[in-house]
Amino acid sequence: MSTAVLFDRYGTSDELYGADVSVPTPAPGEVVVRYTAIGVNPIDWKLLGGGLRDLVPLDLPGGCLGVEAAGVVVDVGPGVRRFEVGDAVIRHGRPGTYRQYEAVPAAQEADELTPQPGRFSAEQAAVLPVAAGTAYSALVQVGLRAGERLLVHGASGGVGLAAVQLARLIGAEVIGTASAQHHLLLRRLGATPVAYGDGLLGRLAPLGPFDASVDCAGGPQPTETAAELVRSRARRVTVSWDPGARAGDVPHLEHVPLELAATLDLIGHSAFELPVAARFPLAQAAEALDLGRKGGLGGKIVLLPGAAAPTDRLPPPAPGSSGPAS
Numbered sequence: 160m161s162t163a164v165l166f167d168r169y170g171t172s173d174e175l176y177g178a179d180v181s182v183p184t185p186a187p188g189e190v191v192v193r194y195t196a197i198g199v200n201p202i203d204w205k206l207l208g209g210g211l212r213d214l215v216p217l218d219l220p221g222g223c224l225g226v227e228a229a230g231v232v233v234d235v236g237p238g239v240r241r242f243e244v245g246d247a248v249i250r251h252g253r254p255g256t257y258r259q260y261e262a263v264p265a266a267q268e269a270d271e272l273t274p275q276p277g278r279f280s281a282e283q284a285a286v287l288p289v290a291a292g293t294a295y296s297a298l299v300q301v302g303l304r305a306g307e308r309l310l311v312h313g314a315s316g317g318v319g320l321a322a323v324q325l326a327r328l329i330g331a332e333v334i335g336t337a338s339a340q341h342h343l344l345l346r347r348l349g350a351t352p353v354a355y356g357d358g359l360l361g362r363l364a365p366l367g368p369f370d371a372s373v374d375c376a377g378g379p380q381p382t383e384t385a386a387e388l389v390r391s392r393a394r395r396v397t398v399s400w401d402p403g404a405r406a407g408d409v410p411h412l413e414h415v416p417l418e419l420a421a422t423l424d425l426i427g428h429s430a431f432e433l434p435v436a437a438r439f440p441l442a443q444a445a446e447a448l449d450l451g452r453k454g455g456l457g458g459k460i461v462l463l464p465g466a467a468a469p470t471d472r473l474p475p476p477a478p479g480s481s482g483p484a485s
């Protein structure tokens with residue numbers, strides 16, 4: 160048997176419960192993956208709340224959150240040649256990773272599994288798909304080139320921190336909005352931080368002109384300042400679901416095909432890393448969701464399915480460490 164964190168109806172994190180489930184057997188074309196780290200994202204609490212039910216319908220009761228994880232292949236179904244037992248993989252896409260084991264389609268066209276490059280720890284690999292993949296698609300959409308100046312709203316969140324680093328890898332200059340507590344982090348990553356809030360346009364305008372913008376925050380202020388400071392509509396994008404952005408002339412993101420593989424190509428062997436701000440055992444997924452929803456973390460949250468379920472949050476890693484290697 161193994162553990163999965165499930166829910167039977169839309170609501171708050173109180174709906175989540177741990178269930179004993181069988182370790183799956185792979186169908187033809189599938190592999191079974193044992194997860195070593197699972198990424199937590201805003202879409203998880205948005206799905207749980209039911210606000211996205213038309214866009215991403217879930218099978219309830221027994222729904223499972225989680226759209227990214229890293230793990231190891233432990234069983235291979237008939238007809239699979241792409242993976243072998245023992246391969247480290249990254250799972251991404253369809254919800255369902257808040258569990259210890261999962262049967263996943265192995266074909267590249269299914270785009271749910273990508274080989275995990277050896278240079279990443281399991282934790283880093285688990286948090287790459289949503290943050291880095293989304294940031295990559297956003298930079299492709301605005302056509303960012305070396306030597307250009309990019310405005311990133313919400314630069315200290317998961318997607319924003321990835322956008323800052325990928326833009327720097329492309330060779331762009333980056334100005335990023337964030338709360339003051341995260342300005343040092345942004346400076347370390349090579350961006351110029353600017354505090355959001357009243358008077359933002361006045362603070363940003365002298366740092367322009369901007370060639371392109373990526374909004375990872377949503378809301379009127381990011382929309383208005385992007386529309387004001389980036390001349391071409393095609394060079395603005397928002398990853399937020401906020402309908403006001405589209406009305407305010409900031410187009411919504413369209414993900415590129417095989418996004419994670421392309422993102423990993425750009426990252427290569429660079430120093431790209433997403434800070435992990437908190438770790439929880441899988442059994443404490445509800446607590447992890449509540450912390451993420453509160454915001455202000457300056458990094459990602461990771462669930463560790465292998466961790467026993469102590470009552471406390473796991474301590475942060477020592478500086479310079481990105482957690483357990485896979």
Ligand SMILES: NC(=O)c1ccc[n+]([C@@H]2O[C@H](COP(=O)([O-])OP(=O)(O)OC[C@H]3O[C@@H](n4cnc5c(N)ncnc54)[C@H](OP(=O)(O)O)[C@@H]3O)[C@@H](O)[C@H]2O)c1
Pocket residue numbers: 200201202289290293312313314315316317318319336337338339341355356375376377378380381398399400412451454455456457458
């Ligand atoms: N379309 C897609 O496929 C897709 C993919 C991924 C994410 N998303 C969406 O994109 C958004 C960001 O995701 P995430 O994972 O990066 O979230 P996150 O880690 O929670 O980050 C949120 C960011 O917003 C910043 N922020 C809050 N209020 C702001 C304001 N008024 N002005 C500027 N920045 C502000 C926060 O800054 P401080 O912490 O410094 O206050 C933080 O940097 C979420 O809404 C998520 O649902 C969409």
